[in-house]
Amino acid sequence: DVKVTQSSRYLVKRTGEKVFLECVQDMDHENMFWYRQDPGLGLRLIYFSYDVKMKEKGDIPEGYSVSREKKERFSLILESASTNQTSMYLCASNQANYGYTFGSGTRLTVV
Amino acid sequence: AQKITQTQPGMFVQEKEAVTLDCTYDTSDPSYGLFWYKQPSSGEMIFLIYQGSYDQQNATEGRYSLNFQKARKSANLVISASQLGDSAMYFCAMREMLTGANSKLTFGKGITLSVRP
Numbered sequence: 001d002v003k004v005t006q007s008s009r010y011l012v013k014r015t016g017e018k019v020f021l022e023c024v025q026d027m028d029h030e031n032m033f034w035y036r037q038d039p040g041l042g043l044r045l046i047y048f049s050y051d052v053k054m055k056e057k058g059d060i061p062e063g064y065s066v067s068r069e070k071k072e073r074f075s076l077i078l079e080s081a082s083t084n085q086t087s088m089y090l091c092a093s094n095q096a097n098y099g100y101t102f103g104s105g106t107r108l109t110v111v
Numbered sequence: 112a113q114k115i116t117q118t119q120p121g122m123f124v125q126e127k128e129a130v131t132l133d134c135t136y137d138t139s140d141p142s143y144g145l146f147w148y149k150q151p152s153s154g155e156m157i158f159l160i161y162q163g164s165y166d167q168q169n170a171t172e173g174r175y176s177l178n179f180q181k182a183r184k185s186a187n188l189v190i191s192a193s194q195l196g197d198s199a200m201y202f203c204a205m206r207e208m209l210t211g212a213n214s215k216l217t218f219g220k221g222i223t224l225s226v227r228p
Contacts, residue, residue: 031214033215040220041220042117042202042218042219042221043202043204043218044218045217048215050214058215088154090156092156094214096214098214099146099158099161100158100216101158102148102155102156104153104155105154105155107154
């Protein structure tokens, strides 16, 4: 069964910490995406990548960075976590113009 | 302007009845795709159905069908014979093929559906 795996289901971090959210896909997909989901706001795109070492800003990149050193892995980095980054983070991947396959999400709480 | 609009408040439906979840979209791209996803309380996003802008017929997948009205820019999801397991949040999303970058999807804010026994 094809999969997108997010390393943590729940995460609690302190304000100011550097946080890494990891996402791995086993489908050899070119494209990978990071979204955050907040009540009443839906899913908003943070960053995406269409190839190794390539990245593009989404709609809300401020406070985040990403890394894609290998095709299967796309990491979201919060350089200095803040309470307004408490959210559900969803990783997804796809090939060409096909639909997304999503990971199960990481619920991050910054205290 | 929002690209995807889902304005219904929480929706309720009786088990075994049909329900329509509304979605309107805004694009100037002549080539686009519309998606519906389901998110149960467990959090995973489940793909339900896809409609391409040039598709001649409305998409159907089992109990799901998409009422695609291109001129009105609406892509409503119809769930027939609702089941208790249909209780979830539902998201409409769009991909713009020509103007959009690298197959990214733009999502609406979602609609919560509750199925009553």
